[in-house]
Amino acid sequence: MLNPTLITVIMAASLIGALAGVLGTFLVLRGQSLLGDVISHAALPGVVGGFLVSGGRGFAAILGGALISGALAGLVVQVLRRGAGVKPDAALGTVLSLFFAGGVVLLSVAQLQPGAAGLTVFLFGQAASVLRADLLPMAIVALFVLSCVALFWKEFQLIAFDREAAQAQGLPVVLLETVLTVLTAITIVLGLALAGVVLMVAMLIAPAVAARQWVRGLGAMVFLSAVIGIAAGAGGAFLSALGQGVATGPVMVLMASFLTALSLLLAPDRGVLARWVRQQNARKSLHGRQVLEALDGLSRDHQDPAYGSDQAMLDAYLGADARPVLARLQRDGLIRAQAPVAPEGKATRWELTDAGSQTLHAQEGQR
Amino acid sequence: MSALHEPQFACHVEDLTVSYRERPVLWDIDLDIPPGVMAAIVGPNGAGKSTLIKAVLGLVTPVAGHVRVFGLPVDQARRRIAYVPQRQSVDWDFPATVRDVVLMGLYGQIGWLRRPGRDALSRATRALEQVGMQDYAGRPISQLSGGQQQRAFIARALVQEADLLFLDEPMAGVDAVTEAAIVTLLKTQRDAGRTVVVVHHDLQTVSKYFDWLVMLNQRIIAQGPVKDVYTEANLRAAYGGQLALIGALETTSPDGENA
Numbered sequence: 310m311l312n313p314t315l316i317t318v319i320m321a322a323s324l325i326g327a328l329a330g331v332l333g334t335f336l337v338l339r340g341q342s343l344l345g346d347v348i349s350h351a352a353l354p355g356v357v358g359g360f361l362v363s364g365g366r367g368f369a370a371i372l373g374g375a376l377i378s379g380a381l382a383g384l385v386v387q388v389l390r391r392g393a394g395v396k397p398d399a400a401l402g403t404v405l406s407l408f409f410a411g412g413v414v415l416l417s418v419a420q421l422q423p424g425a426a427g428l429t430v431f432l433f434g435q436a437a438s439v440l441r442a443d444l445l446p447m448a449i450v451a452l453f454v455l456s457c458v459a460l461f462w463k464e465f466q467l468i469a470f471d472r473e474a475a476q477a478q479g480l481p482v483v484l485l486e487t488v489l490t491v492l493t494a495i496t497i498v499l500g501l502a503l504a505g506v507v508l509m510v511a512m513l514i515a516p517a518v519a520a521r522q523w524v525r526g527l528g529a530m531v532f533l534s535a536v537i538g539i540a541a542g543a544g545g546a547f548l549s550a551l552g553q554g555v556a557t558g559p560v561m562v563l564m565a566s567f568l569t570a571l572s573l574l575l576a577p578d579r580g581v582l583a584r585w586v587r588q589q590n591a592r593k594s595l596h597g598r599q600v601l602e603a604l605d606g607l608s609r610d611h612q613d614p615a616y617g618s619d620q621a622m623l624d625a626y627l628g629a630d631a632r633p634v635l636a637r638l639q640r641d642g643l644i645r646a647q648a649p650v651a652p653e654g655k656a657t658r659w660e661l662t663d664a665g666s667q668t669l670h671a672q673e674g675q676r
Numbered sequence: 677m678s679a680l681h682e683p684q685f686a687c688h689v690e691d692l693t694v695s696y697r698e699r700p701v702l703w704d705i706d707l708d709i710p711p712g713v714m715a716a717i718v719g720p721n722g723a724g725k726s727t728l729i730k731a732v733l734g735l736v737t738p739v740a741g742h743v744r745v746f747g748l749p750v751d752q753a754r755r756r757i758a759y760v761p762q763r764q765s766v767d768w769d770f771p772a773t774v775r776d777v778v779l780m781g782l783y784g785q786i787g788w789l790r791r792p793g794r795d796a797l798s799r800a801t802r803a804l805e806q807v808g809m810q811d812y813a814g815r816p817i818s819q820l821s822g823g824q825q826q827r828a829f830i831a832r833a834l835v836q837e838a839d840l841l842f843l844d845e846p847m848a849g850v851d852a853v854t855e856a857a858i859v860t861l862l863k864t865q866r867d868a869g870r871t872v873v874v875v876h877h878d879l880q881t882v883s884k885y886f887d888w889l890v891m892l893n894q895r896i897i898a899q900g901p902v903k904d905v906y907t908e909a910n911l912r913a914a915y916g917g918q919l920a921l922i923g924a925l926e927t928t929s930p931d932g933e934n935a
Binding site for chain 2: 338340464527530
C-alpha cells in the first residue's frame with residue numbers, strides 16, 4: 310500500500326503541516342488570521358500568472374508568481390487602510406474577494422492553453438500533484454523559513470506579545486513584521502498544491518488554536534502546533550490518497566479541525582470539559598456554603614445556636630430549591646433535621662451540626 | 677556622534693506637535709523634566725497624555741518638534757529608557773510565564789541572534805523580587821490578577837536598569853495595596869537617582885506621590901515642582917468646567933502655602 314507516490318505525498322504533507330503549524334502560531338497570536346486568508350486567496354492569480362508567463366508548472370515560477378500577487382494584495386490592503394481609511398477587516402475582506410475573483414477569471418482563460426488542466430488543483434489541493442522532484446526544493450525552502458524563525462525567535466516573540474514595547478526598545482518592528490509576514494506567505498504558497506488556496510489558511514490557524522489549549526509557553530506552543538500540523542497534513546494526505554479523486558485540502562482541514570475540536574474540548578485547565586467541571590464544583594461548593602451561612606445567620610439572628618431553620622425559609626432566602634444541597638449537606642453530616650416544633654409546621658427544620666459550623670468557619674478563616 | 681543638546685534635562689521636548697489625520701492631538705509642546713524627579717503628567721481625558729509619552733519614545737511620529745533624552749536623540753538613548761505601556765494594550769492570554777515577560781525587557785539589550793543567558797535570568801529574578809512577584813515567576817500570565825499584571829510589567833521595565841522610566845497609567849485598575857506598593861517602588865527608583873515619569877489620572881494623590889508635575893490639555897498648561905504647579909488656576913485651565921471638585925482639592929494657594 311505504501312507505494313513511492315504515497316510516501317512522497319506524506320513527506321510533503323508533513324513538511325507543510327509542520328511549517329504551517331510554526332508560522333500559524335505567530336499568525337494567530339498576532340491576531341492576523343484573516344491576513345493569512347487574504348495571502349492564500351490572493352496567491353491564485355499569481356499561480357496562474359506564473360504558469361502563463363513560464364509556460365509550465367515549474368516550482369519556481371508558481372512560487373514566484375504567488376508571492377508577487379500575495380505581496381501586491383498586502384500592499385492594496387495597506388493603501389485601503391491608510392489612504393482611504395477603510396476599516397482593517399473590511400479592507401482584508403475586499404482584497405481577498407478581489408484577488409480571488411481575478412484568479413478564477415485568469416484560471417478560466419488559462420484553461421484554454423495546453424497543459425493547464427492541472428492548474429485547478431490549486432483551488433482545493435491535490436496530493437498526487439506533488440512530484441518527487443518537488444520534495445527537495447520544498448525541504449530547502451522549509452529549512453530556510455524555520456531557520457529564520459529560530460534566528461529571530463526572541464524578536465518575533467516580543468512583537469507578537471507587545472509590539473510597542475519592542476519599538477520602545479529600539480527593535481526595527483516594521484522590518485521584523487515584514488519578514489514574519491513574508492515567511493508566512495512563503496509557507497502558504499508552499500502548501501498551495503496540497504491544501505489549495507481556499508483552505509490553506511486553516512492549516513495555519515487550526516493547529517495553533519489546538520496547541521494553545523495545552524501549553525504555557527511559546528516554545529511549547531510552536532512545537533506542539535508543528536506536531537499537530539504534521540498529524541493533520543500527513544493523515545489528511547494519506548486518507549485522500551486512498552479515496553481516488555478526493556481533494557486533499559478538505560481532508561487535511563477536516564483532520565486539523567478534528568484535532569482542534571478535541572483540544573478545545575478535552576485540554577486540561579483550558580478545555581471546555583475542564584471548565585465545566587470546575588464550574589459545577591464551584592456551584593456546588595458555593596451553594597453548600599451559602600446554605601451553611603444562611604443557617605448560621607438565622608441561628609445568630611435568633612440568638613439560639615440550636616435554632617432550626619424552616620426549609621421553605623431557606624428556599625425563599627436562597628431563591629432556589631435548596632433540597633438537593635440540603636440532602637448533600639445532611640449526608641456529609643454538616644446539618645441535621647429537627648423534629649417539628651408546632652403541629653402546623655410541615656416543612657423540615659434544619660440546624661448546623663458541630664462539623665457544619667466548623668466547616669463554615671474554617672472556610673471563612675481562609676478568606 | 678552629534679553634539680549634546682540640553683543634556684542637563686532627563687527629557688527635553690521642544691515644539692512637539694502630533695496630529696491624527698487633520699486633528700492636532702498635541703500642540704507645540706515644550707517640556708523639560710530634570711533628572712532625579714518623580715513626575716506626573718495629568719490632564720483630562722483626550723488631553724494627549726499617553727500620546728505625549730509615545731511621541732517621546734518614537735512610537736508615534738510627530739509632525740513637528742524634537743525630543744532629547746539626556747541630551748541625545750531617543751534612538752541613541754534607548755538603553756537609558758524603559759517604558760511600561762498601559763496594561764490593557766496587550767493580550768494577557770499570550771503563552772508566556774511571568775519570567776518570560778520580564779526577560780522580554782532585555783531583548784533590546786541582548787542583541788541579535790542571542791538568547792537570554794544566566795545573567796539575564798538572574799537580573800529577571802532580581803526585578804521580580806523588587807516588585808514582590810518572585811513566587812510567580814513560573815506562572816502563566818493568563819492567570820494573573822490586574823495588579824499582578826501591572827507589577828509584572830513594571831518588573832519588565834526595572835530589569836532594564838534604565839535611567840529614565842515612563843509609565844502609562846500604572847495605577848489604573850489596581851487595588852489600594854498594589855497602588856501603595858507601586859508608589860513605594862517608584863519612589864525608591866527616584867531616590868536611587870533615576871527619573872520617573874508617570875501618566876496619572878488621580879488628582880487627589882498627585883501632591884502625595886509626586887514632586888514634579890506636568891499639566892496637559894493638548895498644550896502644556898503648566899510644568900514644574902508640584903507645589904508651584906498644583907494650583908486652582910492651573911487646574912481650571914487644564915480641566916475647565918469638567919472638574920466640579922476643584923474646590924475640594926488641596927491646592928497650593930497663590931501665596932505658596934497649602935490651602
